[in-house]
Amino acid sequence: MKKTILLIEDEPHIVMGLRDALEFEGFSVLAAGKGKDGIALARAESPDAIVLDLMLPDMNGFAICEELRRWSAFVPIVMLTARSQETDKIRGLTAGADDYVTKPFSVNELIARVRAVLRRSQLRAAPEFVEIGTAKVSFGAHTLQALGQEYQLSFYEVELLKLLWDRAGQPVSRDEILQKIWGLDAHPTNRTVDNFIVKLRKKIEPHPDRPAHILTVYGYGYKLVVEPGSSANLESAP
Numbered sequence: 001m002k003k004t005i006l007l008i009e010d011e012p013h014i015v016m017g018l019r020d021a022l023e024f025e026g027f028s029v030l031a032a033g034k035g036k037d038g039i040a041l042a043r044a045e046s047p048d049a050i051v052l053d054l055m056l057p058d059m060n061g062f063a064i065c066e067e068l069r070r071w072s073a074f075v076p077i078v079m080l081t082a083r084s085q086e087t088d089k090i091r092g093l094t095a096g097a098d099d100y101v102t103k104p105f106s107v108n109e110l111i112a113r114v115r116a117v118l119r120r121s122q123l124r125a126a127p128e129f130v131e132i133g134t135a136k137v138s139f140g141a142h143t144l145q146a147l148g149q150e151y152q153l154s155f156y157e158v159e160l161l162k163l164l165w166d167r168a169g170q171p172v173s174r175d176e177i178l179q180k181i182w183g184l185d186a187h188p189t190n191r192t193v194d195n196f197i198v199k200l201r202k203k204i205e206p207h208p209d210r211p212a213h214i215l216t217v218y219g220y221g222y223k224l225v226v227e228p229g230s231s232a233n234l235e236s237a238p
């Protein structure tokens with residue numbers, strides 16, 4: 001499947017050059033000339049990586065980077081900076097960028113950086129196992145081991161758990177879950193999401209009726225808690 005790169009950059013000639021080069025290399029490209037539009041596009045389209053210019057007309061690139069990080073802890077971000085001061089690089093990395101390229105840059109160098117952060121994020125997104133409390137989940141093998149049992153997960157269970165995992169600690173709305181996992185052409189209802197949550201809880205939670213990991217956010221959606229502070233009692237319960 002094609003990887004999608006979101007460009008948040010206001011200089012048309014840079015957008016044009018990058019778009020052509022990235023498309024030539026087999027990427028899909030989305031572009032926004034303003035920070036706010038870029039954040040909205042990221043939320044709507046879930047790009048695989050983001051190239052973010054530091055100097056935009058409406059918002060400062062550091063603030064955009066922090067906002068993007070609040071939305072996704074894992075999406076790779078490469079920052080474009082016109083300055084080469086060490087402080088900007090450090091500030092960019094502190095704000096959550098994975099890498100930076102100083103303008104003027106060569107398109108090939110930028111593409112190499114984008115490929116590198118994508119590779120790193122794939123490693124991070126598909127570790128052998130992720131642990132949720134006492135449960136071990138393999139997104140690659142679609143298996144879940146917990147409480148002495150091993151389960152085969154369905155496609156939708158894996159996708160739902162992956163989405164919650166990517167955003168662990170943050171509430172994810174039912175609407176977003178429906179849109180990202182079931183898409184717009186299917187006709188599932190909020191009830192569909194709830195049913196899959198029930199299935200996952202039965203496998204992950206020591207006490208499915210008193211969940212400690214997949215929490216309901218009332219009137220909104222769900223939130224994954226990987227290591228609840230008060231999990232010790234639950235985990236040692238028979």
Ligand code: CA
Nearest residue numbers: 010053055056
């Ligand atoms: Ca700019």
